[in-house]
Amino acid sequence: MSDTNPERPTALEELAHDPGSRKEFLRKMGGGVAGASAFALFLAACGGDKKTGQGSTTQQTDTAMKEASGDLEIVNYALTLEYLEAAFYADVVGSGLFKGAQLDLIKIFGDHEQQHVDALKATAMKLGTPADKPNTKFQLDSAKSVLELAATVENLGSAAYLGQAGRIQNKEVLAAALSIHTVEARHASALNTLLGKSHTPDGAFAVPASMDEVLPQVQPFIVN
Amino acid sequence: MNQDTLAADTLAAVEFDELTRSSFILKGALVAGSVYGAAAVGPFVKTALAQTGGGDVEILNFALTLEYLETAFYVKGQTLDLSSEVMSVAKELADHEQQHVDALKATIEKLGGTPAAKPAFTFPITDQASFLKLAQTLEDTGVSAYNGAAPGIESKEVLGAAGSIVQIEARHAARIRLLNKVNPAPDAFDKALEKAAVLTAVKPLIKA
Numbered sequence: 001m002s003d004t005n006p007e008r009p010t011a012l013e014e015l016a017h018d019p020g021s022r023k024e025f026l027r028k029m030g031g032g033v034a035g036a037s038a039f040a041l042f043l044a045a046c047g048g049d050k051k052t053g054q055g056s057t058t059q060q061t062d063t064a065m066k067e068a069s070g071d072l073e074i075v076n077y078a079l080t081l082e083y084l085e086a087a088f089y090a091d092v093v094g095s096g097l098f099k100g101a102q103l104d105l106i107k108i109f110g111d112h113e114q115q116h117v118d119a120l121k122a123t124a125m126k127l128g129t130p131a132d133k134p135n136t137k138f139q140l141d142s143a144k145s146v147l148e149l150a151a152t153v154e155n156l157g158s159a160a161y162l163g164q165a166g167r168i169q170n171k172e173v174l175a176a177a178l179s180i181h182t183v184e185a186r187h188a189s190a191l192n193t194l195l196g197k198s199h200t201p202d203g204a205f206a207v208p209a210s211m212d213e214v215l216p217q218v219q220p221f222i223v224n
Numbered sequence: 225m226n227q228d229t230l231a232a233d234t235l236a237a238v239e240f241d242e243l244t245r246s247s248f249i250l251k252g253a254l255v256a257g258s259v260y261g262a263a264a265v266g267p268f269v270k271t272a273l274a275q276t277g278g279g280d281v282e283i284l285n286f287a288l289t290l291e292y293l294e295t296a297f298y299v300k301g302q303t304l305d306l307s308s309e310v311m312s313v314a315k316e317l318a319d320h321e322q323q324h325v326d327a328l329k330a331t332i333e334k335l336g337g338t339p340a341a342k343p344a345f346t347f348p349i350t351d352q353a354s355f356l357k358l359a360q361t362l363e364d365t366g367v368s369a370y371n372g373a374a375p376g377i378e379s380k381e382v383l384g385a386a387g388s389i390v391q392i393e394a395r396h397a398a399r400i401r402l403l404n405k406v407n408p409a410p411d412a413f414d415k416a417l418e419k420a421a422v423l424t425a426v427k428p429l430i431k432a
Contacts (some may be wrong), residue, residue, distance in 0.1 A: 053408065115412035158391055165387040166380040178371045179413040181387070183392035186409035189395035190402060199399040200316075204323035206391035208384070 040062045071173050072124060074164045076131035077211060079120040081157055084221055086113040086138040088153060091175070102194070109187050116180050123176060130167065137223045147195055154188035155201065156217055159209035187219075241276035241418045281337030283373045286419055287386065288328040288340050290366055293426060295321040296345045297362060301355045310352055310403060317359075317396055324389050331385060344431040356404050365417065365425055366390075372416035 089110025092098065098106055124130035140146050161181035168174040185206070189199040200206075254343060298318030349355045356371040370390035377383040398408035417425075 071230045105408075108409065112409060112412040119413070162384075162387050162391055165374075166384045171375040175371070175416060176413075177388070178374055178387070179416060182367050182371060182390055182414040183409050183412060185391045186398035186401075186414075187395035189398035190408035193399060193402055199395050200320065200392055202392075204320040204392055205327070205385075205388045206395075208388070 006078060016132060042102075069128075071168055071170050072127040072142075074168055074177075075120055075124045075127060075173065078161065078164070078180070079117065079124055079131050080134060081160055081214070081218065082113055082116040082120055083131075083133045084136055084181075084218055085153060085157060086110060086117050088138050088150070088221070089113055091136075091138050091140060092146055092150070095146070097140060097143045097146055102147075105190070109150075109154075110189070112183055116183075119176065119180070123173060127173075134222050135224065136221050138221055144195075147191060151191035151195055151197070153218075154184055154191055156209065157184040158188050159207060160211075160214045162206055163208035163210050163214070165208075271299075280377055280379050281332055281335050282327055283377055283386075284332045284335070284382065285337070285340040286373060286422075287389070288325060288332065288371065289343065290369055290422070290426070291321050291324040291328060291341045292340075293345055293429060294362055294366065295325055297347055297349075297358070300345075300347050301349060301359070304349065304355055304357065306352050310356065313399060313403065314355075317399075319328060320392055320396070322324075324392075327385065327389070331382065335379075335382075345429050347429060348432050356400060360397065360404055361398045362426075363393055363400055365422060366393040367397055368415045368417035369419070369422040371414055372422070373417050 046202065089106055093103070093105055093110060121130045138149065140149075161177055161184060165174065165177065165181070168177055192199045192201065295318060298314050298321060301314045302311065302318065332339045347358065349358055367390060370386055370393060374383060374386050374390065378388060394414065401408045402412075
């Protein structure tokens with residue numbers, strides 16, 4: 001699992017077209033749960049229940065293993081999206097397209113995404129192996145098109161977090177995801193407002209997006 | 225932009241260390257409390273908590289009470305002399321909060337619970353500035369309230385609904401903050417507030 005293989009973008013592409021390959025994709029991203037750290041995690045999850053019989057312990061182990069595996073998949077998915085966002089804002093700051101208050105805001109948002117990356121990476125390390133940072137490329141033509149792309153990415157990111165909330169098993173991981181989810185929503189709201197669009201395009205209830213809906217939309221930003 | 229250390233601390237506060245997490249929440253509670261002064265948790269809290277048999281219904285009734293409050297606040301706001309931009313936001317947000325009220329009531333009934341009764345409210349708002357200032361506090365507090373309560377929700381369906389609502393509260397908070405010309409997203413991680421802290425913060429707005 002130590003490979004930093006160049007096949008990652010291909011894997012993402014594959015994933016975008018074939019939801020069935022998601023597990024394989026995440027394995028390639030370095031998100032496998034095998035190894036001592038995951039073992040330690042599910043042992044911790046089982047607690048000090050030493051009186052449990054052999055068969056039941058195995059069952060609990062399987063369940064804890066499955067839960068940790070699911071959460072790691074979700075955390076690495078979020079980490080990949082945050083890597084994309086952080087890289088995007090870094091490119092935008094470097095593009096020289098913005099100045100003044102808008103540049104300040106972009107720097108703040110970029111700093112948030114970097115903090116999300118760091119937090120999710122640390123969480124993934126507690127659960128297993130974090131996903132690698134993807135290579136990215138963004139079309140940065142004009143201030144307006146960049147703001148539109150930023151709004152698209154933030155709205156998508158908000159929907160992506162919402163789409164995973166009900167799938168997260170660990171309460172602490174859920175709490176962390178929720179605390180990031182609403183910050184992505186704040187970003188999306190502000191960018192929509194700057195563009196003269198509705199800050200709540202879904203109305204009174206935000207609409208979630210699944211991994212299978214989100215990944216094809218971010219795939220164009222991943223390069224070999 | 226290397227902030228590994230800082231972010232790791234932030235993460236620890238949010239996630240894994242119970243002690244640190246508690247002080248993190250306490251800090252949030254103090255911020256919320258400082259807005260109106262640290263009032264003791266009074267009869268209103270007992271009323272709110274006594275409504276149901278606990279679990280998801282209790283959490284939903286807590287959310288319902290906050291949404292009642294927000295709806296009433298934006299309705300009251302519309303009686304003030306507001307700019308056309310602020311008035312249109314007040315109308316839109318009142319409509320959203322009312323939809324949240326309706327959805328939460330329906331969910332509570334579906335779960336076999338009894339929706340909390342709507343309290344009477346009082347809002348110390350007299351003009352656009354005081355309206356926007358309190359709006360910002362209410363929306364930010366609403367976000368933290370949902371984020372604090374959500375991990376305790378048992379039903380995946382209810383959690384999804386709460387998530388769908390809290391995202392809208394966060395969008396409102398950012399919109400209001402832009403009207404106040406302040407940072408729409410003041411932190412990389414939105415704080416989670418425990419129920420008692422939220423109720424303490426909003427208690428002065430509940431008529432005795």
